[in-house]
Amino acid sequence: MTHSIALNFEDGVTRFIDARDGETIADASYRLGINIPLDCRDGACGTCKCRVESGRYDGGFYIEDALTEEEAAEGLALACQVRPKTDLVVAIPAASTACKTRPQSFEVALRSVARLSETSIAFALDAPTDLAFLPGQYVSVRVPGTEQRRAYSFSSAPGAEALSFLVRDIPGGLMSTWLREAATPGAMLEITGPSGSFYLRDVQRPLLLLAGGTGLAPFLSMLGRLAGSGCAQPVHLVYGVTNDADLVEISRLEDYAARIPGFTFATTVAAEGSTHPRRGYVTAHVEPAHLNGGDVDIYLCGPPPMVDAVRGWLAGQGVTPAAFHYEKFSPSAPIDAPRRAA
Template sequence: MGHTVALNFEDGVTRFIECRTGETVADASYRVGINIPLDCRDGACGTCKCRVESGTYDPGEYIEDALSEEEAAEGLALACQMRPQTDLVISVAASSEVCKTRGQSFEARLKSVERLSATTIAFSLEGAGAVTFLPGQYVNVQVPGTDQRRSYSFSSPPGAETLSFLVRDIPPGLMSSFLRERAEPGMPMSFVGPAGSFYLRDIRRPLLFLAGGTGLAPFLSMLGKIAETGSAHPIHLVYGVTNDEDLVGVDRLEDCAARIPGFTFATCVAAEGSAHPRKGYVMAHTEPERLNGGEVDVYLCGPPAMVDAVRVWLGQQGVSPANFYYEKFSPSGAVTAIGESHRPAA
């Protein structure tokens, strides 16, 4: 029985390969035309060194000059030697272009457009076939009638027949204008992906999710996955928006809270004139104990100003989380500034 391996490249592109029983990751990659950098194939040079984000594997045989004990303990492995024992997620220290691969293109049909509030639209796609992605990742969707693409994180979990997304409704925005004025069920739409290094890793400690606006989307995908697999650790989400009308998806969070033991959430609104009981930014409504003395993985998705503010706030707490993953996005869904993540040094 083989295993699925997700290869995440430095430029954000993700490709999925099937690794046969007893086959190394490098051999499986080359078999399908993905050229992971390597020289020796014998575990001697270290050229194919990569980071294993999740899953278990047989590391194979190699010399310490290629991979030290300290590196192996930190989750580094050699693609030419490692053999998967479960499905794996691997970060490759090279771009997809260098590895002679690219994001996959998919053709789909628009299934539905739903007005969630005065400022937020949800749309869903169907008919794209088997689209594999990691919960939290995004795709680049072409705006029908243009040559422009916009980046949107999946709000649906992996394996769902219908792919769903959240869009901030900005009057001059290309995608939001299309959805508002011209979209009809059955219209063809295309996208490229998946992409992004902001995705759910193995859950090894408590999780703190911080979402801003339509940055809720990747967390809905993650929670959908967790609802299927379960978690041995508590998960808390703080979801902040600017105005009352921006607050959407609360019903889905309530459903997740009912399905996932140990999952809790809080919402807040920044506007001073809000009628919401919790006013202010997410930092003001994140209790210090949620940082668990640093033994916590923090995931953050929101506009650049929010990401920067949270980073400053974390520094002020005097506690460094075990891992801090973040993604910045433009309200218009523009590709720039999408897919950033950060993992602090061990």
Template sequence: MSHQIALSFEDGVTRFVECRSGDTVADAAYRAGINIPLDCRDGACGTCKGFCESGRYDGGSYIDEALSDAEAAEGYVLACQMRPQSDCVVRIAATSDVCKTGAATHKGRVSAIERLSETAVAFSITLADRAALGFLPGQYVNIRVPGTDQRRSYSFSSGPNAAAVSFLLRNTTAGLLPTWLRERAEVGAEIDFNGPLGSFYLREIKRPLLFLAGGTGLAPFLAMLETIAAQGSAHPIHLIYGVTSDADLVEVDKLEAAAARIANFTFACCVADPASAYPRQGYVTRYIEAGHLYDGDVDVYLCGPPPMVDAVRQHMQTHGIEPANFYFEKFATSGLVTAISESHGGRP
């Protein structure tokens, strides 16, 4: 029996490798041409130390100088000793370049274009080799705008097991990809992207979750919810989705479908425009309640435009909110990611 291991590198590149029964992570990586740094294969040097974010494994044998008992209890592993017993996500303490690898290129054709409103558009790609693409829910790719050498970054809005991969974009007049979709794209058009990329992705669920989405920053959460619906969760999950205007409020039907499939998932939407007729007006911070925070025993995921992300972070600092873990990602309206996620709090 084999398992899929997601290797997450320091520069945001993620590569998936197949780990055969009895193999170590280092064995699987080297077989795929990925050179995880190591100076021994005996658990003695600690050079290949990483962190397992999810999955079951046998940590193997090693000396305390390479990996202490305290580190092992937190989830740190040695790639030369770790033998997976399920699919796993492992953070590698090196860049993809150092490991002689990089983001993969995937090619396909546009299979659907849906104009959700005057300000939002969704589209899907059917890949030439769907089995070759693995990604973690929440990650993004760099899509090449057809007819140009320009690439723009967009998060998957579909789950990792969807037959076609989908994306949610703000339909701006200045954005290269939205302009192409609006003016020239047709179903069947060839398109390619590099990835997956990014450290903003769903970790193993160990406590309640609070999702905060701004505008098309909803996309990675739709992918996360697809995964949670398939796997289940023993912990409550609440999402607050904020937009600027009524026209920006899209894909609510998918949130309703997720709520029907996930027993402990709830959500609330809000519109900042004071002229909106929507029942909840104002910004996301207005609707963060004490009950969503579990006295800090909560993991917070935040994705939206820079002003919204900065406002939420300032709100939390001002009110002394210290979640167990805080992951966030900013994006520009052009589709360029301007900051990757960070984790604060650090509870495993």
């Protein structure tokens, strides 16, 4: 039996490896040429300390100087001692380049392009058999005919036969212009990834998901995962946009609401002239029950002003969530202007 381990490096690069039965994270990594921080291999020095963010494992043997009881209780572990019992997601406190690895690149065929509204486009790519990702992560896509790259979150769930993405149609935008004017099924695109520390962790308490514009994409991926794996906790999504035309993929949300027990969602439009039944920013439609007295995990994806506004609003409510994961993005930013996640 093998277990999949997602090694998430501090520069946002994720590499997936398979650990054999009884094999430690460190041994599996080095067997595949990924040199994560390591020194003694005996649980004595603490050099290989990492954070296991998802999954079950045997923590092995180590001394107090290498890992304290408090650290172990918080999910810290020693890669030289951890033996997976399930698939794991592990945060490695080092850059991928320092560990002699790098993002994977793939040449994939364009399956389809669909205009969802006057402001939004969806596109789908064939899924490489050896590309794995965590729901919420993204890839960089090289715009055909250029050396420019754009980052797009998966809107498809891991394991789907096609990779899907949402794009805001920006006048003069390199990728949106190509999708609108030149893209044909079968065209080859280069993608690199997966990347990003904004991804769905183990669901242990209620979830509040806050999406702005095409920041809906990673949540569609997360919901796809929950639809397949099941979820025992309530999940609520508030999806906010600027104009009525920006609201897309509502039918997919309705489908997930039918398939995931406890999942609900609300949409809102900020524009004053909107005819939508709910108006204003996402925070105007978060009810006290959704915050659950702070015993809630909040995921937020949207443009920087939205992220900053939500953080300020939470502080004003006097609520400190159990976990707060967010990602800032700019719809037209090149890949060398990296996303920010926490």
